[in-house]
Amino acid sequence: MDKHKYLQYFSQGKILRFLVWFKLSTIRSGLICKLKMILGEIDVTQITLIVNGTRHKEDIPDYMLFADFIRERLKLTGTHVGCDTSQCGTCVIHIDGKSVKSCTMLAVQADGGNVTTIEGLADGDVLHPMQQSFHENHGLQCGFCTPGMIMSAIELIDGKPNISESEIRQGLEGNLCRCTGYQNIVKSIQEAAKFEYG
Amino acid sequence: MYSFNYLKPLSIEDAASLLSESGEHKVISGGMTLIPTLKQRLTRVEKLIGLEKCRLNGIKLEGEFLKIGAMLTHSEVSESDVVKVENPAVAELASHIGDRQVRNRGTIGGSLANNDPSACYPAAILALGGIIHTTKGNIKAEKFFVDLFETALEEDEIITAISLPKPDVAAYEKFPNPASRYAMVGVFVAKFNSEVRVAVTGAGEEGVFRCSEIETALMDEFSSDALSDITISADGLMSDIHAEADYRAHLIVEMAKRAVKKSASR
Numbered sequence: 399m400d401k402h403k404y405l406q407y408f409s410q411g412k413i414l415r416f417l418v419w420f421k422l423s424t425i426r427s428g429l430i431c432k433l434k435m436i437l438g439e440i441d442v443t444q445i446t447l448i449v450n451g452t453r454h455k456e457d458i459p460d461y462m463l464f465a466d467f468i469r470e471r472l473k474l475t476g477t478h479v480g481c482d483t484s485q486c487g488t489c490v491i492h493i494d495g496k497s498v499k500s501c502t503m504l505a506v507q508a509d510g511g512n513v514t515t516i517e518g519l520a521d522g523d524v525l526h527p528m529q530q531s532f533h534e535n536h537g538l539q540c541g542f543c544t545p546g547m548i549m550s551a552i553e554l555i556d557g558k559p560n561i562s563e564s565e566i567r568q569g570l571e572g573n574l575c576r577c578t579g580y581q582n583i584v585k586s587i588q589e590a591a592k593f594e595y596g
Numbered sequence: 597m598y599s600f601n602y603l604k605p606l607s608i609e610d611a612a613s614l615l616s617e618s619g620e621h622k623v624i625s626g627g628m629t630l631i632p633t634l635k636q637r638l639t640r641v642e643k644l645i646g647l648e649k650c651r652l653n654g655i656k657l658e659g660e661f662l663k664i665g666a667m668l669t670h671s672e673v674s675e676s677d678v679v680k681v682e683n684p685a686v687a688e689l690a691s692h693i694g695d696r697q698v699r700n701r702g703t704i705g706g707s708l709a710n711n712d713p714s715a716c717y718p719a720a721i722l723a724l725g726g727i728i729h730t731t732k733g734n735i736k737a738e739k740f741f742v743d744l745f746e747t748a749l750e751e752d753e754i755i756t757a758i759s760l761p762k763p764d765v766a767a768y769e770k771f772p773n774p775a776s777r778y779a780m781v782g783v784f785v786a787k788f789n790s791e792v793r794v795a796v797t798g799a800g801e802e803g804v805f806r807c808s809e810i811e812t813a814l815m816d817e818f819s820s821d822a823l824s825d826i827t828i829s830a831d832g833l834m835s836d837i838h839a840e841a842d843y844r845a846h847l848i849v850e851m852a853k854r855a856v857k858k859s860a861s862r
Contacts, residue, residue, distance in 0.1 A: 441601040460602035460644070463635075484632050487697065496671070496700040502631050503701065506602045507646065550696065571777060572695025 445509040450518030467505035476516040487573035490546040516545035537586030539577035559595035616752035625706035661759040666705025685766035705755040714778040718804040723784035723795035767859035781847035785855040820853040
């Protein structure tokens with residue numbers, strides 16, 4: 399193909415052109431972001447934390463949400479983001495043994511913390527008792543809320559083998575299931591409490 | 597979210613001086629209101645000053661007063677043995693704020709500084725006649741809550757602790773919005789040796805307020821029956837999609853009755 403023809407083909411190939419432009423623009427914006435970080439326009443902080451037993455040291459922009467850090471930097475996509483208003487609870491993780499909504503804290507605030515996400519519960523192929531209980535009691539339908547439900551539930555039942563149904567329902571105030579599959583979620587949690595502490 | 601710089605000063609003095617540098621700076625404790633607001637770009641900050649390293653998280657008894665550090669989370673307050681013994685109504689109130697994950701991060705100081713018209717803590721602090729300790733001195737509860745989301749705090753003033761006197765009996769009862777669980781009306785009743793103080797949250801157009809009609813009735817006789825003939829005027833109460841002002845007026849009396857009953861059962 400001579401140069402003239404190639405250019406003609408290229409000028410007509412709108413899709414190809416778009417793809418080239420898109421690729422270049424993402425590279426460019428990535429470079430600008432890096433450059434800004436180096437020049438100090440965007441402030442960067444180094445954080446050190448333990449996630450699921452592994453130590454991580456990362457440079458992050460100060461405004462980065464912890465949920466984004468977990469999903470995009472560590473690629474632990476089991477932690478979900480279902481809303482932007484801190485209501486749904488699909489992003490719940492444990493930090494120093496306490497359940498928190500990772501979309502409503504900053505990554506810089508997790509500095510020095512010991513974090514457990516849904517990926518850190520199972521031991522190889524052996525599921526955590528709470529995961530096992532959800533599995534056995536059909537505690538999930540579409541599965542989107544499940545990681546958050548499980549992380550919340552583990553803290554909720556801690557030391558309470560005889561936790562009542564109403565206690566569980568109240569304790570799940572911060573987690574929403576859009577399949578409305580609460581019946582089996584509550585059952586799963588109650589069973590897990592008996593199994594783990596009973 | 598707009599970009600900002602996050603700082604972690606090691607003392608409250610440093611935090612206060614950083615805050616005074618510019619009106620574009622803000623302090624953050626639990627961030628349970630501030631982070632969602634930042635995410636929605638409803639506000640922007642140049643520097644966010646985190647108070648986590650400022651050591652504001654002690655609970656101790658100082659004479660008659662229970663002194664609670666501003667950075668204590670709602671979970672910590674609700675699970676504290678000292679609070680449970682000295683001021684059980686406050687521990688119980690803290691255990692019903694938001695959801696569990698919010699209670700694990702949200703703090704008493706942050707809640708008071710924000711002064712949300714539906715927040716629970718302001719009712720307790722006002723009814724108990726607490727004192728808010730800040731980097732610039734002490735503010736009495738009566739002077740502290742000014743208007744919706746507005747307090748007597750100056751631009752560069754930070755809450756460090758809250759002192760609460762011990763009542764003879766006290767209780768808090770709220771009617772949560774069925775969806776958001778925020779208090780549509782919350783009433784804190786506190787009986788002291790010589791007076792009864794009642795504060796209402798979630799209802800007033802200017803935020804938390806004391807309800808003199810109920811206080812007077814309870815001074816004569818501290819029982820829920822004493823409130824059976826009381827009606828509260830709907831003037832100055834909020835009306836929104838969740839409840840009209842007259843419904844809130846009705847709820848105030850109802851919640852007060854329940855709070856009195858609850859306090860008697862302690």
